[in-house]
Amino acid sequence: MQDEVIDKQAIDRLLDMIGGDPEDLQELLDEFEQSAPDIVASMRTAADEGDLRALRINAHSLKSNATDMGAHRLSAMCASLEAACRDETVREPMAQIDAIDQELTRVRAALTALAGPNG
Numbered sequence: 001m002q003d004e005v006i007d008k009q010a011i012d013r014l015l016d017m018i019g020g021d022p023e024d025l026q027e028l029l030d031e032f033e034q035s036a037p038d039i040v041a042s043m044r045t046a047a048d049e050g051d052l053r054a055l056r057i058n059a060h061s062l063k064s065n066a067t068d069m070g071a072h073r074l075s076a077m078c079a080s081l082e083a084a085c086r087d088e089t090v091r092e093p094m095a096q097i098d099a100i101d102q103e104l105t106r107v108r109a110a111l112t113a114l115a116g117p118n119g
Helices: 008-017 022-049 052-068 072-087 093-115
Strands: none
Touching: 008 022, 008 052, 022 052, 022 093, 052 072, 052 093, 072 093
């Protein structure tokens, strides 16, 4: 499953960037695991409040984090929402956030599998 959700080469590049320490990589994976759901929650709050600026900023943040983790589909979904917020053309933000959240669930599961003993 992880191969279709996570670009392993991106993880390898990230590992190279941080000096090749698997423990440091695990810290980054754990940080993503903990922070990403909070970002999605902030996106929901911003959408509820009609705050396109906050929604855009949170979408941008998750997009960047997803790119670092090799989660290209998640990154693209966030980029689309970010652009719609910037252009003030966002339609049905909650449906988009729900889709992002579903993809995030897949990403988190793939990263967990990747960090396992065979990852």
